[in-house]
Amino acid sequence: MSAAENQMETQAHHEKVNYINVRTTLLSWLVTLDHKRIGILYLLTVSFFFLIGGLAASLVRMELVSPKGDLLESDTYNKMFTTHGVMMIFFFLIPSIPAVFGNFLLPLMIGARDVAFPRLNLLSWYMVAGGGLLALAALIMGGVDTGWTFYTPYSSSFAKTQVALTVVGIFIAGFGSIFTGINFLVTIHKMRAPGMTWFRLPLFVWAMYATSLIMVLGTPVVAITLLLVAVERLLGLGIFDPARGGDPILFQHLFWFYSHPAVYIMILPSMGVVSEVISAFSKRRIFAYHFVAFSSLAIAIIGFLVWGHHMFSTGQSMYLGVVFSFITFLVAVPSAIKVFNWLTTLYKGRIELTAPMMYGLGFIGLFTIGGVTGLHLAAMATNVHLTDTYFVVAHFHYVMVGGAIMGYMAALHFWWPKMTGRMYPESWAKLSAMIIFIGFNVTFMPQFILGYMGMPRRYHSYNEEWQVLNVLSTAGSSVMGLGYILPLGYLLWSLKYGKIAPQNPWNARGLEWEIVDAIPHPHNFETIPIVTQEAYDYEHWHPNKPAQQPVIVGGGKS
């Protein structure tokens, strides 16, 4: 395509009113009630927090190049891994896919004009961003050194760092997350277009529903718990202080009641993304749709019954440990159902290995490793050996980075054309997907071995015989870092120079591709669609044969 043509097309493109060009002032973004714009606001916010968390991680890895604690003092080191954990978990992973893509896509996917409560939605963004800024302020004012888990009594009675401020920041962001959850639940229940029955919903919507349930049922408990820690620090209530009759293990119960299910807040949305991507790029309906849909709910519900596996090596009752261990094994069942169904979908599919698909396939492999190593930790006997070692670190990074962030990257590329109206450069995207995949494995595979050998987590120095693997891990993390910087570059580049995206660049099924404009209209749909077919029905549909009727028929009069 020549430059002139491109120019002309750009103009034609911009004449049409869309959610981006409808208003352009900064203020119009800050007071917007449009779910798509709020999604973009979240994208900017969580990217910023990801950057901070990533910087902290790189400092941690740099310290671990040598066995002696030479680069960072132990205090600083503690603050760095805490910053890494707090920023990545509370301000990147938990809001990432739900808040960015859930907001952007949910109404488009179900055929609604907006989420149920647009004002509440904007308020949620301010709470998450504001909470993150408070946590950041705490970092600037001296940092926190408790680890992201804020275990008592250290956090409540002894730590002399900015625990209270950080905790208040998480508390506020937590309520932002709760409000997002409420908003999504109600939107899915009450705002679906005519004909969009529960079993015609895209699986991403099912994943969002399960995620929102966890947000609403779990987050309040961690909110009150962290509030108690803050109050205990400020007023000295003694609830978690063993010196005054309190029980620090109670904190762990309340904390993990939320924080284990929170892992599913991070992973379920990614699973939803992977379902969309796999289906779109193998041009097949997801195998056993109902099983995949219900396994999301099963994961959300069983996920609430297993939290004690984080407490096997505390004074928790052994009897209860057995129960927790057993049910933890059960969680693997719905996760495995998903994996098998994705693989079956791929089988005999017309697979297009685009960048989102590469991320999606990467997700399946890495998440499986993360999940299976979780079983080593779920068994009480091996758990005692592996607790608080790098095995745990490697395990949850396989789930959270290999799983959740891979899904996030897949989503970012898959829906980038819809969000911005531009195509990203495919070859660069594939390159970065490869780099991230390789860098990731080089970073975290050695940590499984280190953990098995007994290297404890959260120390800035270690035995000399572990140096080789640590250097390897750090080298891998630099490669991975490069893999994350590349998209930052080419995605920004594509905003101006990328190919203009057509309405449905992937020839994928779904309301957002088939009837929403290339860049969505501020009100999403000219007329509310009436849905007449199942999701992912590729068999009865060929984009190149217009004789075939599209799935969705525009409804009503305009």
Added chain:
Amino acid sequence: MSNTTQDLSLDPHGAHGHGAHDNPHLGEQFEDIAQQYDTYTVGMWAFIVQEVMFFGGVFAAYAIYRYKYLEAFSYAHLELDVFWGTVNTFVLLFSSFTMALGVRAAMLQARKAQIGFFLATILFACVFMGVKYVEYSAKFDHGLIPGHNFTLYTEHLNEVREKHPHVAEAVEKNPALVPQMELFFGFYFAMTGLHGLHVLIGIIVIGALVIRAWINKNKPLDYMPVEMVGLYWHLVDIVWIFLFPLLYLVGGH
């Protein structure tokens, strides 16, 4: 009792179905007022679910210590004033009643009645907070402030002896009870404080609705936010329904 109810259309202008979009209270994202009503209701109930979990966390912690320190908590709760607790329960139940009537008035488009019932609700809520102030200051005077001034069972044990000799005796025998009793008051302040905060928020929101109804004299009443705030207020009542016996009553007198 249900046969004392009557069916009435909720829709202030009977506007649903045709020309529903002319309703000034219909949000842009909704197709009609019925969808909006359903959405608001489910949304509010989802919020109540999160409130239940929020309070549930601290109730669970309290329940566990109540189990762990059965003896100490039974002694400590004697310092709470059942009289004031009962008064406050009475006041809150009554405020729930006036709130329900206020919501009913809004549904029937009876503006003055709604404002009147809501002002009554605010009045009761203020009485509740007043009583809490009286109770809190009594705790300050008696040295029952955990972490700062918890001296009743140490320096002022004689005061305890006058009213509850068996408690003083038990504390003398086993001083380890004192920090456990401190824990009880930690929970007392944490739980009633959190609940009081909710009452305070309720007062503000109900006040805002009164002003709204007052200002928009010429428009039909928007009953939906009124009903949602009503649900919130009843929830605050329910929390107290559990707090009152668990803190003030259980453990005998």
Added chain:
Amino acid sequence: MAKSHSTGGHHDAAGHHDGGHAHVIPSVGFYFWTLLVLMVLLVLTVWAGYWKVSVSAGIVIALTIAVVKAVIVISNFMNVKFGTKQVWLWAGAGFFWLIILFAYAFADYVSRDHWMKYPGWEQTISERVTSEVSGEAKEEGSH
């Protein structure tokens, strides 16, 4: 751009509007009787607080009355009685989910001590481990 399709469509879609929009508005008398019953229960619970029963029995009695009161408030004042099935579901969801938290937490605290006091536990351990270690364990076990 206009919201244009006929209102019928949305209703068929998910079938969530429970037929028609005539909502029930209870009479003043209904609310009054509800209040009266709640007041009677309040008096009952205060009175029960002075009964000479064991603490655990007292807790059971107090909680039972509190649950009855809460159910009455939810059903009558919060109009769940007249609500859709979905509202019923939500109203129960939070309380139901709390059971998980309570059940697990209590299971821990109840059986934690039991493990340490399990008959024969101390002997078997002391045969293998030094007396010092088992001494420590005993201390931890009995609060």
